[in-house]
Amino acid sequence: MDALQRLHSAGYRLVMLTGDNPTTANAIAKEAGIDEVIAGVLPDGKADAIKKLQSQGRQVAMVGDRHQRCPGAGPGGRGDCHGRRERCPPSKPPPLR
Structure with a gap:
């Protein structure tokens, strides 16, 4: 079981906060099992x-x-x-x- 699966099993909701565009971020999140994506966010x-x-x-x-x-x-x-x-x-x- 990988780290993200263990977090899910413990009841955590996973959110990806990224500067990537939404299409790329959603594709990665889907493959990784991430629950929510907030894309296009610059470091600041x-x-x-x-x-x-x-x-x-x-x-x-x-x-x-x-x-x-x-x-x-x-x-x-x-x-x-x-x-x-x-x-x-x-x-x-x-x-x-």
Whole structure:
């Protein structure tokens, strides 16, 4: 069982937040088993998109790649940038259910 399947089994909803165009993002999400796609978001807009998800009552954990500036997930969330952890602001991980 891969990591995304384990998250699904644990009851998590997976959202892809990406700068890619919607067609590409949806194709990748479908193959990977991701529940929701928010496409066309530039790096500077990702923190705002995360805040919007949080304002809907969602707890957010974010994983970014080493080429992107990691906005983290803000209060009550968690950020993790592969290869560039030093650029992620410290935050408290969300409580596990």
